[in-house]
Amino acid sequence: FSVERGTSLAARSLIAGALDQCSPLTLTSLTGVRHKSQGPSVEKCGQMRFITAEAKASAGRLEGKLREKTLTLDTLNPQVKAVEYAVRGPIVIKAGEIERYLEEGGTKPFSEVIKANIGDAHAMGQKPITFLRQVVALCTFPELMDSPSFPEDAKRRARRILQGCGGHSLGSYSASPGVECIRKDIAAYIEQRDEGVPSDWENVYLTTGASDGIMTILRLLVSGKDSSRTGVMIPIPQYPLYSAAISEMDAVQVNYYLDEDNCWALDINELHRSYQAAKQHCQPRVICIINPGNPTGQVQSKKCIEEVLHFAYEENLFVMSDEVYQDNVYAPDCQFHSFKKVLYEMGPEYFNSVELVSFHSTSKGYTGECGFRGGYMEVINMDPEVKAQMVKLLSVRLCPPLAGQAAMDVIVNPPQPEEHTFKQFHQEKSSVLGALAEKAKLTEKILNAVPGIKCNPVQGAMYAFPRIFIPPKAVEEAKALGMQPDMLYCLRLLEETGICVVPGSGFGQKDGTYHFRMTILPSIEKLKVLLGKVRDFHIGFLKEYSGLE
């Protein structure tokens, strides 16, 4: 690997990065004729724009070629510009380019790009759960109900789902909160999961993946101006959906840092610190928790959850708990506790007052059905009037995809021990979860054996978020190129090994620390190769930049 190549590659991504950073002013001066839509003299500019528009109206047709576009980077919604989403950011775009280059017969030091950037289980070879797919196929093409090759259990579920659909077809719209019988199944599932804590099906709303639900709730919560603008507390590191949504809605992001030295645990004192600091300039109104953690993989203890809920109760915060990895717990001494159950056990004072929304999805767990975009949220203690507003908001988008709703139904209503399909289902489920647990351990073990990499145990979820030591020389080089040091690291890893991971800066990290997120999803064999390559790369990287030959 030559330094030259690294530089040119870096320069290219610098250009890409510059697009985001370029101020409208610079572009205006570049092109000369563009109109500013923001900046201090907004009013004046607005008037100017409309005067010129009028003046040009008559001449418009003649000046065809000179016509400026209506929608440019200058006139674009500034909040959209502010959005960042690293999981599918520049590094992934680069990976796509390399893939195409390889397909077209180009040569690289590797033969394929391994996308360890996103929790996309099936793309990494995980097999779908047979029963789930049988039910979806039956719902899609009900003629199959006569086919003897489908088990009765699956047919029964499919019939039930179809009965809940308008015209007995997956092709009809459902009610905006979702198909009623599926909502009821979900409520029953939650009650069972939480050992009897009551769940009202009317509090359950199906969504287009969990992301959609999270956006909807945040949208309701954002209001106010300046120091009364809604502040949203999110963990750092976080899943960048949160920061992206906050930017898009122009809310204030309030960071609380997870404790890396303590297995990424959430520290209640840090919550207090962050809350107090934020209060100076915004109104913190909501706290987001990801448990099990993404990208950090920690599983919260019951005590920790109690503290968070107590804190939310005391400070009057709306709680959003992202529990999409609830089935992905691997560490033997860890257990998933739902926020709702803990809240209930804290007594009616808490259970009847803390506003809580929890999210789940078909994309993770043992099913990994990301493409179906299924998900739900359960809303507790929401003001009934606000709830009506939320239903209205949901109804504008009509309904979540029915196939995803059907998949969700199977997850909450899986084969029971007395059913024929139980054995196969159970076997498939435990084999997926077993393999994930094994891979979680393997990843941690191998990474921790590399000098300059430190990886907390992957207690749950699907990712490792190791801390990497980047030598000062590399940090300097990255800065000279105008990029984050871990971005430089990940870009070079991609260029040299074909492994696509996401730099920690996309998730947020303490200043001066560097990380990357990688999924533990590749098959065990592939994962071993991958980790070996990461190790070799890291050692090479350290040598190169430390001058230690």
Add this chain to the structure above:
Amino acid sequence: CHAAIIKMDLKKKKKKKLYWAHIWMHGTPSICQLRLILYILHVCSVISRFTPEILRKGIHGDTMTENGCEYRERVLTMDTMNPNVKRVEYAVRGPIVQRAVQIERELKMGIKKPFTEVIRANIGDCHAMGQKPITFFRQVLALCSYPDLLEDGKFPEDAKSRARRILQACGGGSLGAYSTSQGIEMIRQDIARYIERRDGGITCDPDNIYLSTGASDAIVTMLKLLVSGEGMSRTGVMISIPQYPLYSATLAELGAVQISYYLDEDNCWSLDISELRRALQEAKKHCSPRALCIINPGNPTGQVQSRQCIEGVIRFAAAEKLFLMADEVYQDNVYADGCKFHSFKKVLFEMGLEYSEKVELASFHSTSKCYMGECGFRGGYMEVVNLDPEVKVQLTKLVSVRLCPPVPGQALLDVVVNPPQPDEPSYDTFIKERTDTLATLAEKANMTQEILNQVPGIKCNPVQGAMYTFPRIHLPPKAILEAKEKEQTPDMFYCMKLLEETGICLVPGSGFGQRDGTYHFRMTILPPKEKLKIVLAKIKEFHQHFMAQYS
């Protein structure tokens, strides 16, 4: 330590509860009374866990004040909620539909009504109204969902080859993998070729195609990009009146300025360029108009725009530097003789380089309408033309936050744009199903218009396309007065009454917008022919009664 504090807190509060219960019992309690108190407390806590929210709220509120605690305000209330959300209105699923759901429940509970079922003619939901899905589409989707079926001899080869092709383009060969955020590349290529065929060979670049979660998703995304500025420079978006309320709802939510241009009801709801000009000039006084939305064929109005009209719109957009958004989800739903669907893109490119190189256009399509009617799959796409490359990067980034549109919907869209060919085994069935569906719709469009126009006080334009009729109804002043007393718009009053008396669920015209002093309703033409006849007869009868009652 904190856990301990929490526990202590709880204990303290329990003691307080006991104390208040004690006061309530007046005097020193005996053991027996104490037991009673404990029992009552137990019952209370059980009730508070299992009663519906409103009841629980009551009990809970009392405890709080009893405890001497400050009353804990909710974080999220109508006062603290995002004010833009409050302004959103979406009539197609508004109060009238909520009432319809209630009535359905009442019917189920055995409450007597003058009718036995609610007929939902409020929404273009074809399958719910009994339209059958196209067999070929569903076969391909079933094969994609459960690839073991590829070994099944009962599925035709052409369906299998389509399914195999789609699965090959999916990560890990599974519908369960995320696709790229813009949509599966192969499907985008198929869509591009389909658009080229539709538009007589005008080129289409797959990179300009973005798959979406139904057309609504893409429309919202596009509007999101366009909205900026403050005060006078705030983005204004021109929408037709009557319009599909997704537009007004989204503009309200984004805090953009809605600029209404009125369609000409006396002229079959056609679009008049001078009206566009009027609306624009007026709007320029208070906002910065930047986009023009067109729905063709029209929803709720059912008109199909002539080529000449589209040319006029494009010329107007070019002169006024407006971003064009063409909602063409009903492109296959054209029924009237002499009417033809012209895509905005085709017309744009046929107007010459002067226009085709500069007018920015996004056009939208979906799997939900036409002959497919597959609403539940939430499939859709948009094609962007002349979008600034830098903005395109931003668009791609924005859609990536939502990861990807549902993959089954993408697969469905692929089959829609790549249907069976004459030499393939499924061709005949496919053509028959498609023709039947469209022919039935055409017949129903005609029938609806004919029957409604026979009713004195109802005037209905021809349903040239789409799936709705939007007749004008004459409401007597007495009815208008009564509506005002009830704080309802007169057409809401009318539709509510219709629902209560006949079980027919329509959407009042006020939800779509209409000229002041005129009243309408939107009704779908989707119920099966026999049922539609009954629906129309009931409306006729209801209207006559209504007129008699209020004149």
